[in-house]
Amino acid sequence: MVVGMTLSTFLQQLINGLSLGSLYALIAIGYTMVYGILKLINFAHGDIFMMAAYFAYFGISVFFLPWYVTFIITILLTMLLGAGIERMAYRPLREAPKTSLLISAIGVSFLLENLATYLFSGKPQAFPEFPVMTTPIFVGGLSIQPVSIVIPIVAFFLMTVLLFIINKTKVGMAMRAVSVDYDTAKLMGIKIDNVISSTFAIGSGLAAVGALLWCMKYPSVLPLMGVVPGLKCFIAAVIGGIGNVKGAVLGGLILGFSEVLMVAFFPSLTGYRDAVAFIILIIILLFLPNGILGKKQVEKV
């Protein structure tokens, strides 16, 4: 076990951890952005991720579109889906208690899962292979799937773009303002509905990219594929401090690394792979109840 681990295996595992962590980060951002603005945990986010995988599967395997066309269509459709869900399931509840919104989110999640099962059957579909991405290349004794390198690069590029949007554009500034004080933002003339739609569209777009990369690495598409990643990425967002984009990235990476490294160091514990996320969550929340980068909540009196 540990004794048998050489430096090269360790490096290899690090790369795997980085690539899994970046995937988690991409999805976790969607949770954290929505939470920052609506104080809502969008339980449907994992299923939006699943729908993106199906859009791509249909594009390539059923309609035989070129991959690049499919990818663009997938991202656009998923953004539309995310914004559409907000429009239909959350916007009518804008003035309702937060619990109603949460129940609505759970409802949308079940709806998407069952709709997918009904429409696409519960049978896993094989996602088209991308040999360029999956054929291992050998670098200095390491055998690496190119996709493991591509994932972090794409993820970090998108995160940089996202941080630029949040910090430098007017829609980003509006997002930050709305997350600080929703009511005042309205009074300063910010069109709240547009800001919320953009938030959902951006979060879903990132989930779509996440789904595309995910399926290249794990080429199987099924209706419940979003459940576990969705849950883990939600945990990643909480670990990092929900509402904080950098926190979501950090949380995603922590989860990715711990999961991969645990399996690598303790192969006998492989069955507990998914439990890692929860154990880390519990430990971190015991010491940092607001997450690593989360802000201390001050109760207003």
Place this chain on the structure above:
Amino acid sequence: MSLLRTENVIMQFGGVIAVNDLNIDIKKGELAALIGPNGAGKTTAFNVITGVYTPTSGKVLFSPTDSAGVASEIDISGKRPDKITGLGIARTFQNIRLFSDLSVLENVLIATHLNINYSFLSAMLRMPKARKGEREAKEKCEFLLERMGLIDLKNEKASSLPYGQQRHLEIARALATNPQLLLLDEPAAGMNPQETDELTDLIFKLKTDFDLTIFMIEHHMDLVMEISDHIYVLDFGCTIAKGNPNEIQNDPKVIEAYLGVDEDVED
């Protein structure tokens, strides 16, 4: 000419009538004040005017002057807050409500959103139109910060400013929406007499320089009596008196409800 009128506005929350039959009439260019004991419904009245609440009954009529110089009366009761802000009503808050995580400059920039028009895409691609819009917005905001004495602090976080400067920043932010009517909710709250004096001067100057009509809630009677053209007095949601400072100071109902014990006002 009236800039803002309310007609029999009633705002009821369950069994509580917070504002009962409010009839105000603010002329263009004047400085009106809304006073009354705590819990009289003053902030609720502001919330009705700015669209935070839809009045239970009654009308709020606003007559903004458009770019062609024509004023037309619009019923704004029940309109969305951002629409009302767009028509030309801006406000500050009793308990300061800045965007604490944003910088001083960003707090003001955000309020210019209504007035800059370019798409998200052109902003991302740094198109000339977007760059020009952003530059103009920034210049305007820097001018406002300069005016409010905050320009040296523009990159600080809003929450790091001292209390008095946060109040100034709120006014700058309100001005950035290009208002015709500015609502100030207790602008002098928590200020010492010297700061209050400075604020009095500032409000007066802003009113002239930005061609504003001002409606303010204030507890500092000296300030109210000194600068107001008209005063409305609320008590338990009802308007118990309206008139110029002199009339208000001599109104027996007001003295009874509010000023009675204050000897300063009698002389």
